[in-house]
Amino acid sequence: MDTASVEQLVTIMRIPALTGQVLMLAVGLAGIAAAVMVGMTRSDAFEAAGRQSKGAWLGILVIASIAAALGLPFIAWIGAVAIGIYYFDVRPQIADILDGNGGW
Structure with missing residues (x-):
């Protein structure tokens, strides 16, 4: 093989590694x-939803x-799961409570 083919x-x-970095x-x-x-959500909404406190979610x-943006091995995946849990589980429940759709 010539050097151009190797390059x-x-x-x-x-490409797969760069794609993973961009996704993270x-x-x-x-x-x-x-x-x-x-940070912009009321604190009592987290209590009404029976979730961790606002400060805990903010810290998480x-x-x-930071872990995902830096691409820290293994910790970035745990961070991605935590972010997903917020978006797909916690946020919809809090939005329902704040919109008055939570059965209150």
Whole structure:
């Protein structure tokens, strides 16, 4: 193989790693957006939903966002799961409570 072919092969083999880094960066940015949403949400909504406190979720999301954005091995995946739990479990329940749809 000539050097041009080897360079092309190396470039192609870098694509999955770069894709993973870009996706983790996107998850980190989504976590920062979630932390801002938590910061703007009333504290009593978390208590009414039976969830962790506002401060706890804020801390979880900030740490998870930093870990995901930096791509820390294994910790970034745990952070991505925490961010997903907020978006798909906690946030909809709090939104229902704040909108008056929580059966209150």
